[in-house]
Each structure stands twice: as structure tokens, then as C-alpha cells.
Amino acid sequence: MNRLKLLFICFFFLYTAIITKIFFIQVIYFLPAGPDIYLQINKIYPERGKIFDRNLKPLVLNQNSYQLFIEPKKIKDIQKTILQLSEVLNIDETSLSAKIDKEKYWIALFDNVDEKTKDKIINLQLPGVGLNYQTKRFYPEASLSAHLLGFVGKNTEGKNVGYFGLEGFYDKDLAGIAGFVKSERDILGKPILLGSQDKIASENGRDLVLTIDKTVQEVSKQKLKNAIEKYQAKQGCVIIANPQTMEILAMVCLPDFDPAKYYFFSESDFKNPVVSDLFEPGSIFKPLIMAAAIEERKVMPNDLYNEIGPVEMGKYKIKTWDNKYEGEISMTRILEKSSNVGMVYVGSKLGGSLILNYLKKYGFGEPTSIDLQGEISGYLKSDKEWYPIDYATVTFGQGIAVTPIQMITAFSSLVNGGKLMKPYVVSQIISSSRKKLIKPKLVRQVISERTSQIIKKMLESTIENGEVRWAKPKGYSIGGKTGTAQIPLEGHYDPSKTIASFIGFAPVDKPIFVTLVILREPRTSPWGSETAAPLFFEIAKELIVYYGILPDR
């Protein structure tokens, strides 16, 4: 009986102690009780998809980054914490102090803290200071493809969002889907195995493999940079594509921006001129009209035109660029000497209705649907708004506004057998479970194979017999056309400013590349033949070597 009483008294004191402790925990220290007290729900952030060039060389990767936060209620000496953090972060104490509100429980101080700074902060072992793991974009080639790639910024909710270029267009594919982990944990954060464990796995963003060749992009950018300096141009673009498929091999415009530090640049810097800017193409437009006239059998390459002087159309007088007239010239010679009056003749043979019809067939006035954010459709007046002078001027590429991507896409149809192909930049979208291949897409047949062969020969002759002798690689067949377009300014053309351009392709028989070069307002010379053309040939020489193109002439 005594032993029983002793056992009873022991158990009584044991249970009293337990109840007292629970009373202190739940009532005095107010720790909420219930089945969810141990349940932790954590978000699993997906990794943003990477971007590679066609040879799987990385253009955009992710790197480790941390978000620095503080819990002011847990900090005993806030001044000491501010002082130590300001030394490590290398910022003013006053600036840091202004971000801290002692009434708040949690404050995010800085994003994008790098590894070295993070290690220094951890070593300080400051109470109430913590770091959340994040990732941010890393560009191994810096601003090589800035306009093409775009950048990753924040939206109004503070979440990562892609803006411009590929980051903008493929934002949903690149972002991925977050997951969740529901896990019961003890006070030390270790899992309670007998408790509930649920997980919805995250899905990392899809990787993109581009049609872009990093080497060709690098060559283009270097050559463009040198040309802009040499010719003192305000801006320039180079676009290189495979005309058979309209895979974009390189796309670069200067000036550009640093996508890793986009916040130092203004919105006007982010716009990709290749898809978002309009320009009057000038003489590089002439082959399109010539090909249309040949396709409709209105003219043949050896037909003759009597170039005797300027052409008058109402109050307008259309002249050649040098005001020189050669008398009877062939259609090929019209292209060789870039005769505006000759092109007006070709346009008059084709007729206004067919001109408009072919402009639409070439894709002008509608977007190409290239997979880049920010593309505009250009402007094509409605049929009723065209006057005779408009039909005349459009034959030499004035009075119409196009984007560079529309121009190179339309031109490519002249040299690839007449097929208008949809331009694209992404060739593969890779997720963890599958790989989606994007194939070339035919939009429509614009001209026949026969017309394509004819116009290619004419463009080869334009290079061989052009007004200027360029440093053309010997033994290689190259076709192309120069362009010098005046810039419209408040209803008239500014005589001092031009857009110098050149569009070319090689080799002529089965072109491997087509290149459009645009230089805006070059100051050393306004002419495309003296600025854009030499740039084209410099790039062409590099491409001939890179692609191992054999001499064919």
C-alpha cells in the first residue's frame, strides 16, 4: 500500500510539472497550440531557363544571389548592426538607417547580394540579420546580344519578369512554375517523420536554344562598332540570316545597353531597332520591285529603257542620284547604277495595283511574327490613299516605312527561290521532360524559282559593275544592293541626313547568308556605297572563312 501511494505521488508530481510547463508555454509566452504549430509551408522557387546559342554556348545563365533582410524586433543594438552592415555593403550609414523601421517585424534591405558579401555578412553573426537565397541572370558575353536577349527586371509585386527581346517574349516559358513543400518540423527545423510531408515539385523554366551563332554575333558587333566610329554614324544595325530558312544568325544594333545593369539605362535604349524602328529603305528596295515586274513578265533583264533625264510627276521632279543619264540602259543596268528614273519606268510598267499587291505579298504592313518582344507592323497606306507620286517613289524605296526585319525577310525571298519564310530566333525549347523543335515556316510563295534566279544574277552584276569598286573577296560570287535614303523631317526630307544601307548575299547560286547593314546618319559620307557597303564586305570576308565557303567564280 505504501509503495502504491509512493508511486501515485510520483506520478502526480510528474504530471503537475508537465501541466505547469505547458501553461507557461501556451498562456504566459502565448505560443499558439493546435495541429498546425509544427507545419511549415515553404515555396520552392524554380530556376529561370537558360539561353544558349546554336552551338549550345551559353548566352544567359543564372548565378547565386541573396536577399538581405532584417528582423528589427530581434535586434538589440540597431546602431551597431547598421554600422557593421554599412561597412560590409559599402554604403552610407544614413541610407541604411533610412530603410529600417523598428516597428516592423521583417524588412528586405537589398537584393542581388553576391557570394563574397554574403560570406562577410554571415561571419558577422548579427542577430536579426538573415539572407534568402535567390538567383539572378549572368551574361558571360556581357552586352553582346543585349537587344536580342532583353533583360529580367521586377514587376509591381517585386517578382522577376522578362522585358524586351527573348526574355520578354518567352517570359512564361523561362519563368517556370513554383512548387510547395508542406512539412512538419520540430523547433530545430528537423522533419518530424511521423508528421505530414507533402510536396508539389517545382518546374524549372525551359531552356532556349537559339538560331544565333555567338561567333557570327561577335564578329558582327566588332565590325559594326568599328564602322560606327569610322563613319561617325549615330546608330547602326547588322542582321545576318540564312535565307533558305530565315534562321537569324546574328542581330546586333549599337548603341546598346548592359542587360546586367539595365537600371542605369533609359527605356529608349532597350528598344530593338531591328523589330521596333521604321525606316525608309531607299535603293535596297529596288530589287523587290524589279523582281515583281519580271515575275509579271512586264520587263526582262535585257529590256531597254531610254534614260534621258529627270521624270516629272506633277509638281515633283524625280532625278538620278548623280543627275547623270546614260541613254538606253538595260534593266540590269538600272540596278547597277541605281537609277531612280529607271525604277519609275519599271513601276509604271508593273502598274499601281500590282505594286500594292506585291508589297503585301512581301509582307510589308504586317508583322513578321518573329519571336521577339516589341515588333511593330510598319505602315502601308490603304489602297485609296495612294497617288501616282507614291507609286513612283515606292519603286526606289521612299515614301514607305519598313522595319529592318521586314526588309531582310522580303529580300531573302528573292534569293531563296521565291519563298517568304517566317524569321525566327529560337530553334529549340527544352524542358526537363521534352524538347520542342521549331522548324522553318513557309509563309507564301512570292515569286517563282525562275524569277529568283534572274534577280540573283542581276544583283551579282550590280556588285561587279557598280559605281564604286569595293574590297570584294576575289573568286567569290556575291550579290547585293546599296541604299541611301533621306530621312523625312516634318513633311520634307532633310538633305543633310541619310540612312545608308546595304543588303547582300553569298554565294549567289545557293546563298548561305544574307546580311542587311544599316548606318543611320553617317557623317563622313552620306552614301551607302561608301559606308554600309564596305562594312558588309568586311563582315562577308569573315563569314566566308567561318563557313568555309569555296570560291565559285
Next chain:
Amino acid sequence: MKYLIWFLLLLLVILNIGVFISSIRLADEISFFEIETKKLHRENVELEKEISFYDSYQYAASQAAELGFIKKATPVYLENLQYAFKQ
């Protein structure tokens, strides 16, 4: 019979303690591997970044510049420098 019941009870208590200790050890291991996995992931991201950097044209260009394998433009003076070149 009484001793058998006490023995079984004792065995159950020991088994219970054993399972409890194992679950704590397992939880420790899980926690350890969670931390290790995150650490390895961060290391992989860092290594991938370093490999891509050293493989980049930007790094090659910077090394070429450092080793003097580039052309540097020499300045062209429009006015003769009287003091520097003692003209």
C-alpha cells in the same frame, strides 16, 4: 503469466524508444542532406558561371589585352607638342 506480460511490456517500451531514437537520427540525416543538397546546388551554379566566363570571348579579349595581343591606336597630334617633344 504475470512475468510474461511484464516482459512483453518492457520489450514494447524498449522498441518504442528504439524507433523514436531512429526517427530522430533519420530526421537529422534528412536535415543534413537537405542542407548539403542546397549547398551543392549553389556550388554547381557558381561553377557553371565560372566555366562559361572562362570560355567566353569577353574573357579571351581581356586576356589578349593584358598580354598585349591587340592593336592599340597611337594618338595623332594635330599640333606639335613643343615641350614634350622639344620641337
